[in-house]
Amino acid sequence: MKQSRLFTKTRKEVPADETSHNAQLLIRAGYVHKEMAGVYAYLPLGIRVLEKIKEITRQEMNAVGGQELIMTALQRKEIWERTNRWDDSMVDVWFKSELKAGGEVGFGWSHEEPIGEMMKNYISSYKDLPVYVYQFQTKLRNELRAKSGIMRGREFVMKDMYSFCVGEEDHTAFYNATMDAYMRVYARLGIAEDTFITFASGGAFTQFSHEFQTITDAGEDVVYFNREKNIAINEEVLNDETLTKLGITRDELQMAKTAEVGNIFNFGRQKAEDIGLTFKDESGENIPIWMGSYGIGITRLMGVVVEKFSDDKGIVWPESIAPYQVHLVELSGDNEEIKDFANGLYNTFNDNGVHVLYDDRDVRAGEKFNDSDLLGMPYRIVVSKKTKEEGKFEVVERANGTVHYLTEEELHHKFLGANS
Amino acid sequence: MKQSRLFTKTRKEVPADETSHNAQLLIRAGYVHKEMAGVYAYLPLGIRVLEKIKEITRQEMNAVGGQELIMTALQRKEIWERTNRWDDSMVDVWFKSELKAGGEVGFGWSHEEPIGEMMKNYISSYKDLPVYVYQFQTKLRNELRAKSGIMRGREFVMKDMYSFCVGEEDHTAFYNATMDAYMRVYARLGIAEDTFITFASGGAFTQFSHEFQTITDAGEDVVYFNREKNIAINEEVLNDETLTKLGITRDELQMAKTAEVGNIFNFGRQKAEDIGLTFKDESGENIPIWMGSYGIGITRLMGVVVEKFSDDKGIVWPESIAPYQVHLVELSGDNEEIKDFANGLYNTFNDNGVHVLYDDRDVRAGEKFNDSDLLGMPYRIVVSKKTKEEGKFEVVERANGTVHYLTEEELHHKFLGANS
Numbered sequence: 001m002k003q004s005r006l007f008t009k010t011r012k013e014v015p016a017d018e019t020s021h022n023a024q025l026l027i028r029a030g031y032v033h034k035e036m037a038g039v040y041a042y043l044p045l046g047i048r049v050l051e052k053i054k055e056i057t058r059q060e061m062n063a064v065g066g067q068e069l070i071m072t073a074l075q076r077k078e079i080w081e082r083t084n085r086w087d088d089s090m091v092d093v094w095f096k097s098e099l100k101a102g103g104e105v106g107f108g109w110s111h112e113e114p115i116g117e118m119m120k121n122y123i124s125s126y127k128d129l130p131v132y133v134y135q136f137q138t139k140l141r142n143e144l145r146a147k148s149g150i151m152r153g154r155e156f157v158m159k160d161m162y163s164f165c166v167g168e169e170d171h172t173a174f175y176n177a178t179m180d181a182y183m184r185v186y187a188r189l190g191i192a193e194d195t196f197i198t199f200a201s202g203g204a205f206t207q208f209s210h211e212f213q214t215i216t217d218a219g220e221d222v223v224y225f226n227r228e229k230n231i232a233i234n235e236e237v238l239n240d241e242t243l244t245k246l247g248i249t250r251d252e253l254q255m256a257k258t259a260e261v262g263n264i265f266n267f268g269r270q271k272a273e274d275i276g277l278t279f280k281d282e283s284g285e286n287i288p289i290w291m292g293s294y295g296i297g298i299t300r301l302m303g304v305v306v307e308k309f310s311d312d313k314g315i316v317w318p319e320s321i322a323p324y325q326v327h328l329v330e331l332s333g334d335n336e337e338i339k340d341f342a343n344g345l346y347n348t349f350n351d352n353g354v355h356v357l358y359d360d361r362d363v364r365a366g367e368k369f370n371d372s373d374l375l376g377m378p379y380r381i382v383v384s385k386k387t388k389e390e391g392k393f394e395v396v397e398r399a400n401g402t403v404h405y406l407t408e409e410e411l412h413h414k415f416l417g418a419n420s
Numbered sequence: 421m422k423q424s425r426l427f428t429k430t431r432k433e434v435p436a437d438e439t440s441h442n443a444q445l446l447i448r449a450g451y452v453h454k455e456m457a458g459v460y461a462y463l464p465l466g467i468r469v470l471e472k473i474k475e476i477t478r479q480e481m482n483a484v485g486g487q488e489l490i491m492t493a494l495q496r497k498e499i500w501e502r503t504n505r506w507d508d509s510m511v512d513v514w515f516k517s518e519l520k521a522g523g524e525v526g527f528g529w530s531h532e533e534p535i536g537e538m539m540k541n542y543i544s545s546y547k548d549l550p551v552y553v554y555q556f557q558t559k560l561r562n563e564l565r566a567k568s569g570i571m572r573g574r575e576f577v578m579k580d581m582y583s584f585c586v587g588e589e590d591h592t593a594f595y596n597a598t599m600d601a602y603m604r605v606y607a608r609l610g611i612a613e614d615t616f617i618t619f620a621s622g623g624a625f626t627q628f629s630h631e632f633q634t635i636t637d638a639g640e641d642v643v644y645f646n647r648e649k650n651i652a653i654n655e656e657v658l659n660d661e662t663l664t665k666l667g668i669t670r671d672e673l674q675m676a677k678t679a680e681v682g683n684i685f686n687f688g689r690q691k692a693e694d695i696g697l698t699f700k701d702e703s704g705e706n707i708p709i710w711m712g713s714y715g716i717g718i719t720r721l722m723g724v725v726v727e728k729f730s731d732d733k734g735i736v737w738p739e740s741i742a743p744y745q746v747h748l749v750e751l752s753g754d755n756e757e758i759k760d761f762a763n764g765l766y767n768t769f770n771d772n773g774v775h776v777l778y779d780d781r782d783v784r785a786g787e788k789f790n791d792s793d794l795l796g797m798p799y800r801i802v803v804s805k806k807t808k809e810e811g812k813f814e815v816v817e818r819a820n821g822t823v824h825y826l827t828e829e830e831l832h833h834k835f836l837g838a839n840s
Contacts, residue, residue: 035491067425
């Protein structure tokens with residue numbers, strides 16, 4: 001992408017009501033636009049990051065046998081009444097509206113009920129199980145407050161997966177496989193080291209649920225953890241009973257502010273019983289399906305990555321989800337030869353599938369460098385008069401500032417054919 | 421994809437209130453699930469079709485210089501009040517709700533206003549123009565009636581693009597380029613021959629707008645067209661003035677029911693003036709931007725394709741958007757050797773990037789063939805005892821029933837390395 005064509009520009013100002021670090025950086029760099037509190041549009045650079053996070057997640061969900069589908073935003077009242085989750089006194093984040101054709105309609109803040117209802121069409125026998133489905137859905141939640149930038153939105157993208165099994169054994173196997181898959185997602189985003197599988201409150205069906213909590217001061221949760229023992233406990237369930245059960249003492253635990261980047265729930269057979277979703281076992285008896293649900297906040301993950309990987313100059317994207325791997329910056333000073341040379345390199349990169357943002361703008365070097373730091377691509381390659389004269393390209397790693405001087409051959413070796 | 425793992429199954433029954441041909445077929449084949457009238461979920465096979473239509477459209481929008489972004493479902497009241505389009509008396513398809521934090525919020529049925537508003541952050545000078553942006557957005561419209569299956573939904577996916585130019589000349593060049601891009605999209609979906617660029621009512625800013633209308637009895641529009649002269653007129657503007665202007669007589673025109681698969685609008689400077697979106701020209705004067713908007717109904721296109729390409733046995737997907745190019749059907753009759761052989765072919769196809777649905781289910785041949793016809797992949801390849809004995813694969817073209825008998829080498833030659 002030629003930067004001269006990119007319609008977004010870096011900005012110095014952010015909306016006055018925007019107090020979140022991640023949103024401030026993302027707005028200043030032109031990744032997102034704030035529509036209203038907790039509601040953000042994703043601009044060309046931002047949508048590239050989102051799609052890369054989605055693709056990593058998709059690959060890992062497919063690897064455990066997930067089948068992708070997409071449910072709807074509009075929700076039928078009857079389905080949610082059946083499980084007693086329509087009433088605002090039970091669920092306080094509903095957006096609701098009136099259908100012109102008559103009756104109320106809700107907007108999807110979750111999709112357990114409609115997916116369970118839909119499955120009645122496809123599951124009748126034990127032979128139809130197990131089934132694992134997932135979607136990337138825009139969830140709408142009528143949150144009273146929304147002050148964490150893209151980390152907690154009234155409108156946000158979530159990957160939600162649902163498992164349908166005959167019984168506990170199959171469920172547990174998939175549940176464990178999904179825990180591993182989640183950790184692989186976080187590893188590919190570079191946050192696995194600071195992400196803990198955390199014991200949290202279990203809700204109606206089990207004593208505990210598992211949350212995936214990532215250390216960040218921007219988080220809204222508090223977790224007590226022990227790295228060596230690989231144990232983490234959400235403060236909401238930190239009590240003597242939990243400590244005894246997990247075989248750890250309070251003294252061994254360290255406190256941290258964290259953001260929940262994923263959660264998984266074991267519903268047992270209760271949820272399916274509420275929904276009326278059963279299968280016939282081998283003896284022909286109708287039994288409620290053993291269900292689980294598994295969420296990853298896709299837009300939240302993007303926010304967490306920005307919170308964790310940024311410095312006073314701007315964002316520092318991990319290679320796996322950077323919108324472009326390389327920021328090619330030409331300092332031609334109107335020298336046509338340098339321009340042609342940079343252009344040639346840009347074309348070579350593109351032809352070889354390297355994702356490259358090419359700063360071909362007619363602005364000062366200082367502005368280009370400042371923008372480059374703010375935008376945060378993993379590698380900056382500078383093409384200048386000096387490059388031509390010395391036959392070496394300056395390559396700067398955004399993460400640590402390391403500077404390399406590479407010949408064209410070394411440059412090709414490093415970047416071309418790279419899978420980005 | 422192994423069909424034994426696909427959770428969807430073909431069905432004989434459809435919801436009693438589902439009268440639309442496209443939705444009936446898509447529900448029976450397991451591509452979509454009806455959530456409520458005009459609201460459909462897209463199941464694993466369906467989402468593959470949708471994504472292929474999106475990718476074709478994306479490629480063509482990128483080719484004319486479009487930059488992809490994604491706006492939000494939630495809409496600010498103030499933005500729409502400014503252009504007098506918030507009130508239900510002006511726009512009758514709004515879904516609206518109350519924010520817990522106070523105030524009303526709308527759900528995006530269109531995105532001209534918020535995109536124009538957002539652009540104020542990025543466009544200030546003639547040097548920032550032109551800009552072309554597009555998104556694939558889930559639109560929510562509170563339609564009184566929704567009886568055309570996925571062709572007219574209360575919730576549907578639209579590609580909407582917006583152009584921002586300094587003046588008419590640039591606008592017209594882009595407008596014409598987009599008309600060509602649209603026709604390329606329809607060509608790649610196999611419906612260009614029956615799709616007409618149609619004169620329709622122009623709305624507030626121009627005498628005519630252009631619609632793209634595809635002949636289908638399931639359509640809700642009526643168009644008068646002449647293939648030789650390549651002229652088509654929506655009945656809403658069919659009058660003496662229009663006929664004179666276009667140099668054609670009523671007798672030369674043929675009538676057809678059509679579905680609108682795209683539309684493009686020239687707003688002139690009026691829309692930007694309403695929004696308050698201006699640029700400074702070379703003399704420093706503030707001038708409203710010349711805007712255009714360009715829509716393609718993505719989910720509607722899928723419905724139109726089903727309406728046009730289906731027979732009494734089921735759907736007949738064009739190769740470009742079929743969920744899988746090949747339906748590999750094994751008739752092993754529990755013969756392990758045949759099964760292994762089919763399995764090997766499935767793996768070879770997968771390894772070479774051929775999209776293949778593999779019917780490895782333990783059901784009757786007749787059921788497999790019926791399902792295969794209903795699902796509608798372009799090619800069915802049968803692996804049976806006969807295949808092994810004679811060294812020939814039966815390959816059936818879904819579109820015309822033509823049967824080929826190919827050796828393994830010929831099969832590889834035909835399908836492997838094919839870009840699907």
